[in-house]
Amino acid sequence: MTTTTRGFATIQQRDLVNQIADMLTEALLKGDFAPGAHLAEAQLARDFGVSRAPVREAARLLESRGMLVSQPRRGFFVRTFNAAELVDVYDLRLCLERHAIRSLAGRLTGEMETALNGQLDTMRRVAREGTAVQQIEEDVAFHRMLCEFSGNQRLVRVFDELCHEMRFCILLIGQLYDDPMRVADTHEPIIEALRTQDPEACEAALNYHIGVAQQRVVEMFREREQE
Amino acid sequence: MTTTTRGFATIQQRDLVNQIADMLTEALLKGDFAPGAHLAEAQLARDFGVSRAPVREAARLLESRGMLVSQPRRGFFVRTFNAAELVDVYDLRLCLERHAIRSLAGRLTGEMETALNGQLDTMRRVAREGTAVQQIEEDVAFHRMLCEFSGNQRLVRVFDELCHEMRFCILLIGQLYDDPMRVADTHEPIIEALRTQDPEACEAALNYHIGVAQQRVVEMFREREQE
DNA sequence: CGACTGTCGAGTGTCGACAGTTTGAAATTT
DNA sequence: AAATTTCAAACTGTCGACACTCGACAGTCG
Structure with a gap:
């Protein structure tokens, strides 16, 4: 957390995408989703009270981190390991x-x-x-x-x-x-x-x-x- | 809508994101964009004849490949190396x-x-x-x-x-x-x-x-x- | 003359909607 | 009863629109 010269905390209105990504990450680590489970964008959007766009981006972020995988026209799934x-x-x-x-x-x-x-x-x-x-x-x-x-x-x-x-x-x-x-x-x-x-x-x-x-x-x- | 300001060929209605990513990659490797240049989503969307959504996703893909970098609220820039x-x-x-x-x-x-x-x-x-x-x-x-x-x-x-x-x-x-x-x-x-x-x-x-x-x-x- | 303020255009973040596809189950056939 | 077909609900890919933010520039005040 950086500070300004006056000691205020910098306001970083963390955009929706990062917040959603964090929440999803937490949920995944907590085991709220079964391995291989399908994550429906619309459902998550409703849960978070936002539109599908930021949910989609957050999911892509988690995909790049290897926690989700995506299939064309089928959406995102919880990554499974062997x-x-x-x-x-x-x-x-x-x-x-x-x-x-x-x-x-x-x-x-x-x-x-x-x-x-x-x-x-x-x-x-x-x-x-x-x-x-x-x-x-x-x-x-x-x-x-x-x-x-x-x-x-x-x-x-x-x-x-x-x-x-x-x-x-x-x-x-x-x-x-x-x-x-x-x-x-x-x-x-x-x-x-x-x-x-x-x-x-x-x-x-x-x-x-x-x-x-x-x-x-x-x-x-x-x-x-x-x- | 066949030609665009930057001269990209038109694309078919399949796999927009990947096609755009490929074309952008090619353009980047060809040196069509200066290092550090700003890539405006709306402009690219117009050039490709699509909406901003797939352009955005393609840009994120290139970002994950290290060819673009993004700054919040400022958009995507061509990656520079030192x-x-x-x-x-x-x-x-x-x-x-x-x-x-x-x-x-x-x-x-x-x-x-x-x-x-x-x-x-x-x-x-x-x-x-x-x-x-x-x-x-x-x-x-x-x-x-x-x-x-x-x-x-x-x-x-x-x-x-x-x-x-x-x-x-x-x-x-x-x-x-x-x-x-x-x-x-x-x-x-x-x-x-x-x-x-x-x-x-x-x-x-x-x-x-x-x-x-x-x-x-x-x-x-x-x-x-x-x- | 210099620093601050207000304004304007450009551009991103987010939203709701529509169309085509996939899914799962009901309906039908074998 | 098992297999196949049909069909509706759910979902993704894509779109156009709007609000808010950022940077530049000009104008204002000290």
Whole structure:
């Protein structure tokens, strides 16, 4: 939230599209719509008390985020995942973060290390007293930092897109896949590897970390799939 | 209503959004719009002989492909690149292809090798008798194959997005950056490295190949920027 | 002379409506 | 009873219209 010189909050009359997109996102993450369900524009427009135009644009936005899919003349549907797609998402995530951490090894500044350690503290705090959603969010934030520190903003953008899908998947499963405090702890080796300045060690730590996460999520997802 | 102020051909009543998106893409690649130029919905709608709704959707599509950017209440503008963004694009491309080739080393099938060699032949053919656009297209197709062979479809999707931007940049420069036949030849070492089944060799070949391309493109772009 | 204000045109955000298509179920046939 | 056809309701794609916002320019006041 930016402020003006006088300290007023900037008035950003967030247009309808973004508001609707946020509401839809929330509803989707809460599981209000079944996977694969059809979203009727007119119905949503009535629900939100607006016309179909902004609903349509919001839906396209969620489509670009991979949470909805559209079929010509049939409309929008809640995105469904299969295990293979989930594997791909985590594999791509590994691809991105490995590239980031690799370019990072050897030029990690003190500031960066402080930021990462601070994020680790935050993760441990929400592991104790936060909600599941917060825990996921802080976990994502840690990995996002790695991407940001790579200096490649285009890479960060792809990471963000991936995150939408990961969030969606994880909340689709309906429960966290591990003890949040232990999850936080498993980020420690990554920082340590970065400190050694050894690219190989960094890659190994990340490989392991993401590999474990992928395995757990996919496993839980496969269990869910049996219904 | 056959001709328009900008001279676009008229379109049929099918799939308006995609047709408009294609025509806009073509116009953008041809350089009909200056970088940073404002695209007025109403004007385009008149030009195409349709209403603003499909134009708007097509513009959003191009926005998601990184060819346009939008500002609230101000509309769509032709995306501008700076050298740093171009560096990021090529860096991310290296990230993707390195991941692909790495997972490919050691499980390259005969079919894959045949396909790659076939593509190389195609590249050499269009280097002799094709247009610049074709040459770029076949070059992209080779690298896309590498991504496809990784088996990660999500990765291919990101690669495709990146390609839109690369195409746009390259054609923005207005000329090819190297002798097309030599460009084709530089793909040979990649296939050779894959044949050795050695991940390190594959990575090295790719690093070199993309590094050279990046350097050339960015260099030419910087020259252009001086105006 | 400089800064502020009012006005005007251009353009986006949103709306309600219409036409053609898809869907699901009733109606009919086998 | 199962399969097929028919048909109406629901829905999407597209359109034209209106209100509000933004930027430019000229005019006003100190």
